[in-house]
Amino acid sequence: MTTIKLRKTFNNLHKKRPIMPEQPLIEFSKICKHFGKHLILNNLDMTIGYKEIFGIVGLSGSGKTTLLNILIGFVEPSKGKISFQGKDIIKNYKDSVKKLFGFVTQSGSFYTNLTVEENLSYFGRLYDIPKRTIYPWVGELLALVELEDARHILAEHLSTGMQRRLDIACALIHKPTVLVLDEPTADLDPVLRKEVLSLIQRIRDNGTTVVITSHLLSELEGICNKIAILHEKQIIRVGSPVALKEAYTKNEEITFSSTPGDYKKVIAELPKSKINNTIIESNKAVIYTPAPQEMLQCLTKALLKNDEHLLEVSVAKPSLEEVFESLTRRKGNA
Amino acid sequence: MPEPAKRIDKIEQGKKIIIQSAHKETKIGSFLAKLASIILKDIKLLVRSRTSALIILFSPLILILLVGISFNSSSLYNLKVATYSEAYTELSDSIVSILQDEQYTVTKVESEEMCRAQVTLGEAHICVLFPPGMTIDNSASNEIIFFVDESRINLASFLSNTIISRIETKASEVSLDLTSNILDVLENAKDDTTGIKTLSETLSSRTNAAKTGLGAVKTNIDGLNLTVPTVPYNFTFIKEEIKEVRTKNNLSSSKVKDLSEYVETLEGEVGTYVALINDKLNGADGIRGSILSSIEDTSSSLTTNLAQIGEIKQALDGINSKIGSIKIVNAQTIVSPITTKIEQVSSRNTHLSFLLPTFLVLIVMFISILLAATTVIREKTAKAYFRNFITPTKTITQLIGNFISNGLVVTLQLIILFGIGFFFLKLPLTISTTSVFFILLLIAGFFIMLGTVIGYVFRTEETATLGAIGAASIMLFFSNTILPLETLPQTARQIVGYNPFVISEQIIRRLILFNTHISTFKTQLLILVGLVALFFIFAYIAREATKRRI
Numbered sequence: 001m002t003t004i005k006l007r008k009t010f011n012n013l014h015k016k017r018p019i020m021p022e023q024p025l026i027e028f029s030k031i032c033k034h035f036g037k038h039l040i041l042n043n044l045d046m047t048i049g050y051k052e053i054f055g056i057v058g059l060s061g062s063g064k065t066t067l068l069n070i071l072i073g074f075v076e077p078s079k080g081k082i083s084f085q086g087k088d089i090i091k092n093y094k095d096s097v098k099k100l101f102g103f104v105t106q107s108g109s110f111y112t113n114l115t116v117e118e119n120l121s122y123f124g125r126l127y128d129i130p131k132r133t134i135y136p137w138v139g140e141l142l143a144l145v146e147l148e149d150a151r152h153i154l155a156e157h158l159s160t161g162m163q164r165r166l167d168i169a170c171a172l173i174h175k176p177t178v179l180v181l182d183e184p185t186a187d188l189d190p191v192l193r194k195e196v197l198s199l200i201q202r203i204r205d206n207g208t209t210v211v212i213t214s215h216l217l218s219e220l221e222g223i224c225n226k227i228a229i230l231h232e233k234q235i236i237r238v239g240s241p242v243a244l245k246e247a248y249t250k251n252e253e254i255t256f257s258s259t260p261g262d263y264k265k266v267i268a269e270l271p272k273s274k275i276n277n278t279i280i281e282s283n284k285a286v287i288y289t290p291a292p293q294e295m296l297q298c299l300t301k302a303l304l305k306n307d308e309h310l311l312e313v314s315v316a317k318p319s320l321e322e323v324f325e326s327l328t329r330r331k332g333n334a
Numbered sequence: 335m336p337e338p339a340k341r342i343d344k345i346e347q348g349k350k351i352i353i354q355s356a357h358k359e360t361k362i363g364s365f366l367a368k369l370a371s372i373i374l375k376d377i378k379l380l381v382r383s384r385t386s387a388l389i390i391l392f393s394p395l396i397l398i399l400l401v402g403i404s405f406n407s408s409s410l411y412n413l414k415v416a417t418y419s420e421a422y423t424e425l426s427d428s429i430v431s432i433l434q435d436e437q438y439t440v441t442k443v444e445s446e447e448m449c450r451a452q453v454t455l456g457e458a459h460i461c462v463l464f465p466p467g468m469t470i471d472n473s474a475s476n477e478i479i480f481f482v483d484e485s486r487i488n489l490a491s492f493l494s495n496t497i498i499s500r501i502e503t504k505a506s507e508v509s510l511d512l513t514s515n516i517l518d519v520l521e522n523a524k525d526d527t528t529g530i531k532t533l534s535e536t537l538s539s540r541t542n543a544a545k546t547g548l549g550a551v552k553t554n555i556d557g558l559n560l561t562v563p564t565v566p567y568n569f570t571f572i573k574e575e576i577k578e579v580r581t582k583n584n585l586s587s588s589k590v591k592d593l594s595e596y597v598e599t600l601e602g603e604v605g606t607y608v609a610l611i612n613d614k615l616n617g618a619d620g621i622r623g624s625i626l627s628s629i630e631d632t633s634s635s636l637t638t639n640l641a642q643i644g645e646i647k648q649a650l651d652g653i654n655s656k657i658g659s660i661k662i663v664n665a666q667t668i669v670s671p672i673t674t675k676i677e678q679v680s681s682r683n684t685h686l687s688f689l690l691p692t693f694l695v696l697i698v699m700f701i702s703i704l705l706a707a708t709t710v711i712r713e714k715t716a717k718a719y720f721r722n723f724i725t726p727t728k729t730i731t732q733l734i735g736n737f738i739s740n741g742l743v744v745t746l747q748l749i750i751l752f753g754i755g756f757f758f759l760k761l762p763l764t765i766s767t768t769s770v771f772f773i774l775l776l777i778a779g780f781f782i783m784l785g786t787v788i789g790y791v792f793r794t795e796e797t798a799t800l801g802a803i804g805a806a807s808i809m810l811f812f813s814n815t816i817l818p819l820e821t822l823p824q825t826a827r828q829i830v831g832y833n834p835f836v837i838s839e840q841i842i843r844r845l846i847l848f849n850t851h852i853s854t855f856k857t858q859l860l861i862l863v864g865l866v867a868l869f870f871i872f873a874y875i876a877r878e879a880t881k882r883r884i
Contacts (some may be wrong), residue, residue: 011518059529072724073724074720074724074881083598085433094726095726096726098724098725098726099726101724103721103724105717105720105721107717108717109717109718109719109720109721110718111375111379111716111718112716112717113378113382113383114375114378114379114382117377118378121371122371122375123721123725125367125371126368126371126722126725126726127725127726128364128367128368130367131367147809154382170721173726178403226604235728289578323408323721329869
């Protein structure tokens, strides 16, 4: 019953801001950001579709938060353009644009000395929601984030998970078209993480486009329609989790270690046409290959030729996490 | 993006809940709604912080009670005076006893050094050195020396003035005695001259009488003729006759002879006597001449005397006239021909009355600055700070909201302050009270904006508090509260004249103590309003700058 009501509300919301689904919702075009001489984002291009859950994955400090801050208009890009349904929102950054986005910060952004309801009504008023409609809407929202019973509790007395949900509710108070979440599951235990992710899915199901960042690809795998991997100031890969995995699960991963461990020499003996990627570490080397059997034979020969004594070898399919790791490492090694 | 005009968000239980597009609300309506929301939020946050609530409600209450109880008198209490003299006299002891009768505790110490040390060690507030053998004497200098701790600027001058005034009272008493004595002597002298004048008048009349008598004597003596005509006595005829008679009558010759001899003797005796009388008369005439000469001299002397008596009389008249011309014959008037009395412009005379304006501005300044700085720091460090920036709420709205919230808190505190002042300390409620209240709010407005700027400039509550106290202290130091502004050089004084604390204190003092009309302060009020506006701009810039730190 609640879900139906919410759908109605959210649908109505989108009546308010009619969206053309065939057109990309948000487009990043050649976005650059400098903080002084320090370059954070470099010529970043990205497209987010309507009603998507769009994940942005990157290592800590890769510029995910800066990217989100640019998106919501809090930080101005040094260069580039962001379009919302084809309209440049940076040049025309107005209150109406602010209302398009709801933002959930890493640490939460609400008043701990106000109750749940007071927080929501306060931010609702700042988003110009009329007083007479705000309380029914707060009720619906609390139902959505499952905080009805905590309505009159001071935010500081809420548990971590409840606080995270309150933050999400604060971000949704003005019924934004896009909900932007900056690592919403950071510091949460697996149970709470699951709860939050489930909530995000419910929000998307109600028609809100979600942009979410994380440094954990695995947690986005189950909920995102599309994932962008942000690394070294750029988006290095964008695709659905399946597509990304497909792209990298064509290969299998041969991990080996040998002594004395001159892995470069060994890999140089292998047929390059069968190798998609390699990672060399101090005590082991990883080879991504579509022909693992053949590669194993070649590897045995190369080891013998180079007087390398094999200590350990394993063959496995890579996880999405490992795809991310390999991509970011490869870039790092390149 | 197209904006819906008005739509029905949902229909629930047959009741229409209409959500109007925010953009359909007027801008002013939206602004006011946001403002109300911000104010409500600020006040809730402030009240829910227990320490803040305690400070808000109890700090002015405690302050006004403490100040009211402490300063609601016009006395100085338990002032310690150290005195030293090599030889105390009745006069110096009488001064000491005067001081003892007042609110001072007087200690006689054994040496000048000890007396000074008492002040430097803080055991006495003032050291008084009496000259040895202090008496009222033509040769005595009677210089009393004071030593005060000048580092206690406000007390030192107050104390020395008070003690000097006490000693001056004693000096006046002594002077009054001396002058009374002189006046008594003059009065006696005046009486004496009157007596002498009477005597001289008597003397003059008697001398005049003597002179007149002498004139009469002179006239009488002048009239005395001692000239003797020559007596033609001729005894020859008698002898011829005798001879003829004898001849004719044939008389015996012895008888005739005897007669002739007798005539002869008589003629000799008469001649002798005539000569003697002539001599005597000649002598008397000589004496008469001498007497006349003496009378002439005496008369001349008497004339001179009369003239001198006249002069004496005239001199006495002059002295009398001069003594009589002394119009001020009151010793008190002569000792203090001009009396000074410092009348207060205001009828109030307790320390609290004079302290109240400074006290009010001081409270408003510290509370406003600290409150605003703390509020901003709490807002900045609150988790929600970021969200405020991403809402479609302008910085101006936020600043005005915070400004009003703080203003309301200060208003509440002022109400408490005034309430306690009127009901418990019985401070008089005058027409200017309303003006004072509203001007205090304007003053609070400036300090709130200053505190807001400080709050945005500093990053932590500790540094912001230090900054706020520092700013308030600078304003306090460069005001009349500690040292008079007249101690500053001209240029510095002109600059300090724009110190909001100085402006505020001047306005409030004149309003409270002299009931000056508010219209007198147009310029000062304009300066304050200008400063509020200026610091509002600073606060705006500072708040925008904090975005970078989020």
